Amino acid sequence: MRNKIMTKTIAAQLAVVGGGPAGVTAAISAARLGVDTVLVTNRPVLGGNSSSEIRVWTRGAAGAGNLYAEEMGVWGALKLENLYKNPDANVVFWDEVLLDAVLRQEQLRLSLNTEISKLEMDGEKIEAVLGVQQSTQEMLKIQAQYFLDATGDGVLGALAGVPYEQGPDCMGSSLLYQTRREDHNVPFVPPSFAAPMEEIERILGNGGRILNEDMSGSDCWWFELGGNMDTIQDAEQIDFQLRRLVMGVWNYVKNSGKFDADNYTLEWVGNLPGKRESRRMVTEYMLKEQDVRAQRVFPDTAFYGGWYLDSHPADGAFSQEANCVQPPVPVYGVPFRCLYNSNFPNLLFAGRNIGTERGAYVSTRVMNTCALSGQAAATLIWECLKTEKAPALLSQEEIRAAQAALWREDMLLPGITPSDNDFAALCRVTASSAADGKAGKQSGTMSLREGGFVCYPGLDAPCYLEVQAERETELSAAFHTSALPHRAYYGAAISAHRWSVPAGRTVIQIPAMGGCFCTLKFVENADAAVCTAEEHRVGFLCGEKDSARYQEPRLWYDAAESQTLYATQNVCCGEHRVWNAPNLWQSAADDLHPKLTLSWEKPVGIREIRLYLDPDLLMELPSSRTAHIEASHVYAPRTGMPAHLIRSMIVTAIDEQEAPLAVWNIEENIQRLLVLQLEKPQKISKLTMSIRSTWGAATARIFRIAAYEQCLTEGLKAEMLNRERGI
Structure with a gap:
């Protein structure tokens, strides 16, 4: 018979404390990279504010109007799995999606119901965290080389003595x-x-x-x-x-x-309230509101945000002020330096307790952004373990290596395209077809009674838009450019334009600029409308600032220029999502058996192949939703799996004798990122992708194909092996 609390000691390379979006994403990310990880949370379920205990739905950049900005990476994979397994977005099943992902992940252990309340430290370095698991009444002592505070309240940071900012007034x-x-x-x-x-x-x-x-x-x-x-x-x-x-x-x-x-x-x-704000830890750099508004590019950008500057009055429901103020912002980068304080060499932060000034915090606090910070922190810790250095001591080259790993794992780094030793950049690409980029047949109109926007990929070529007027009138619009389009924040204002249009349908020439997205913000005109098209091309959208339902405008370039928009070579340009351009290949609508081939003049040694597909980054993927959703949320629900996501395909690796080295028969795919691996690097002269079906669309889309000599997990294993051998 046990008459005292027993102590159980657990050793790991990384201890993640906090089981919300940041902690779950960090733990899975680290384990996927080969880091021996323990995830500890004081709740009986995972998900934090998004769990069935609290039931706040997850939102981020796309929900605030940043088009094609839905968060992907490890968090995106969880959301896509939830969409497939839980199409009604029942919050109870969201709990199970997260738990399933954590339990099946190799090199990851989980402790629920465990409140960490004490640290063992050697100077400013944490040696262990201690807490009682309520269900077992055991004292858990977790020893690790690195600790990640994803508690939301900055519990580890406060216990360790890291300075922080809080209040005096917070959001409720x-x-x-x-x-x-x-x-x-x-x-x-x-x-x-x-x-x-x-x-x-x-x-x-x-x-x-x-x-x-x-x-x-x-x-x-x-x-x-x-x-x-x-x-x-x-x-x-x-x-x-x-x-x-x-x-x-x-x-x-x-x-x-x-x-x-x-x-x-x-x-x-609710079993307990969802907390918006408490401690913000003082880190090496504190993200500022002007960084967000100016879309500042940092040399150590680690992840991104894009939610509104969304502030609430401290008095909450009893305030006479507006219940919230939400100025829109563009997609912006957040640097690694917001994730650590150099005086505490083995403690990092993720989630809403990262280092931000309050003006930026009101945007970074939302759960999709918190989840991305978890992946960034885990990847930085992976690099620290490889190099045996604290985060603040990493060289620029080592920071770039962490960025390259994040990029490879499907993180958008605004303004940065890392070099990641991708052999696909050296290949020749051919395809059975490519979409010509032309506008489809007219399907209807979008009234300009309340104004509206039209956005399109920029080319240095004549560009045309079809409009319709009830009577002779004058159209007015401002021309803007940006890296990503936005339904309410249009980017740099370049020029103002006016067009005299007759009654009926007519075509007007509109401005265009290459290397960016272009947006026309139309002035209200009750007599005019933009003609819309049947087909949906990536990057061509029209809509209203207060609606998440978009259409495609009847807008086009001359034929020769439009053929570059979805060209075959886009899959090897290094970009893996929409940014300044569509950056994808799309098959032609009449191509019933789309096929892509990558070939090398000389065979290259390849161990890992990655394909970045299209899950419709325009639409949100919230963790849960209720049957009734107020219009003020500006949300459009998905009605099924993403139509252009490839569902089944055959990928074949061919050697220099034209013999197949490996064949991957992919069925019922639900993910954007496909990772295909060989047991060891093999000399490959050709890769073929034969697409057999999508989740409903007539055309196939691929953003990027990448090929590497090594798997990401090999980097840490090799460094550890070298140390054991004394190399």
């Missing part, structure tokens, strides 16, 4: 509920602690705070309090005040007589 926390409509009357008797109706009445209408019986899940984000308190020390009090508010709100919905809510009930109320 939110407690959500989910509703269900029954086929019978469901009475509601409020608990005695519920906020009275008079109090709820005073809240409604202030700063855009609206209420209806259909609101559910993240629609309830404005049920927010506690920003004017200490969001850590006063967390229990904030929790109770939020429950008081939530019960008062539901009582108002049910019993005020102002809503058709007789048959509605609550099927769930």
Whole structure:
């Protein structure tokens, strides 16, 4: 019989503390790179604010209007798996997708329900973290070479003595509920602690705070309090005040007589609040608001953000101010230096507790961005383990190696295209066909009554747009350029343009500039519309700033120039997603058996092949959603797997004697990044990709094909082996 708490010691190369998006992504990323990793969280489920305990949906750059900016990498792979396994985006199954991914990952161990409360340190270096696992009543002592604080509150950093910034005012926390409509009357008797109706009445209408019986899940984000308190020390009090508010709100919905809510009930109320803000650790560099707005390119860019500068008043629901202010921003880079403080050589940060000034924090805090920071931190730790150096001591060349690994693992680094020893850059590419880039037949129109935008890949060539007018009128638009288009933040203003157009359909010549995306922001005109096309070409979009539903404009270049847009050679240009150009190959619509071939004049030694496919980076992939979604979210749900994602294909590696060395028969693919490996480097003269099906589209798309002599995991293994041998 055990009469005391036992201590269990665990040793690893990396201990990740915190099981939210940042921690989960970091742990999987590190383990995939060959790092022996332990993931520790104080919750019974993974996912942090996105879990079934709290139920905030995940959003990021694409959700804030940055087109083709949906976050990929390790986090993107989890979201695509969730889309396939959980097409209704049920938050309960999202928990299981994350748990499944962690449990099946080699070199990754998991400890749930474990609260880390103590550190063992040697100077400024952490030797071990200690905490009690509530379910087993064991004291866990986790020893590691590196520690990653992904706790959100910066728990490890605070315990270690890392300076941090907090308050005095913060954004509050939110407690959500989910509703269900029954086929019978469901009475509601409020608990005695519920906020009275008079109090709820005073809240409604202030700063855009609206209420209806259909609101559910993240629609309830404005049920927010506690920003004017200490969001850590006063967390229990904030929790109770939020429950008081939530019960008062539901009582108002049910019993005020102002809503058709007789048959509605609550099927769930949050187990604990979703926290927006607490500690921000002081790191080697603190990201600034002007860095975000100016889209600053850092030499050590590690990941990206793109959510609004989204700030909420500290008084939350009781504030007279607007419930939030959301200026849009472009996609921006965040440097590695925001992930560590050089005085603490083996402690890094990921998630909302990274180093940012508050003006930038209001953008970097959202979960998709937090997840990317986890992958970046894990990759930096991998480089530190390889070189036996602390993050601050890495050379520029070693930082570039970490960036190249991130790039290879499908991270967008705004303004940077790393050199990563890709043999595909040396090959000749041929294809059975390539899309000609022409506009499709007219399918309808987009009214300019409220204005609107038209964006398109820039070429140094004449460009034309078809418009329609009810009567003779004048169109006005501003011309902008950017690396990525945006539905509300249009980039650099270049010039203003006017066109006199007759009644009916007509074609106007519009400005264009090569090496970037072009956007025309049209002035409101109730008599005019942009003609839209049937086909969907990557990069050609029209829409409105307050809508996430886009169409394709009837816009085109001369035939010779348009053929370059989706040309075969794009798969070897080094870019793996939309940035300044579409950067992909697309087969022709009448090509029933699309095929790509890479060939080398002299055979090259290849161990690993990577294919970067098209999962429709234009549309969001949230972790979960409810049946009812308020229009203010500016969200368009997916209706199935991405149509242009390749579902089945055969990849064949051929040697210099024209004999197949390896054949990969890929079926039921659901991922953007395919990684194909040989047991050892083999001399290959040709690679063929025969596409058999997509998830619904008539054409196939591939952004990039890359070929490498080594797998990423071999780098760390080789360094460790050399050390054992004394080399």
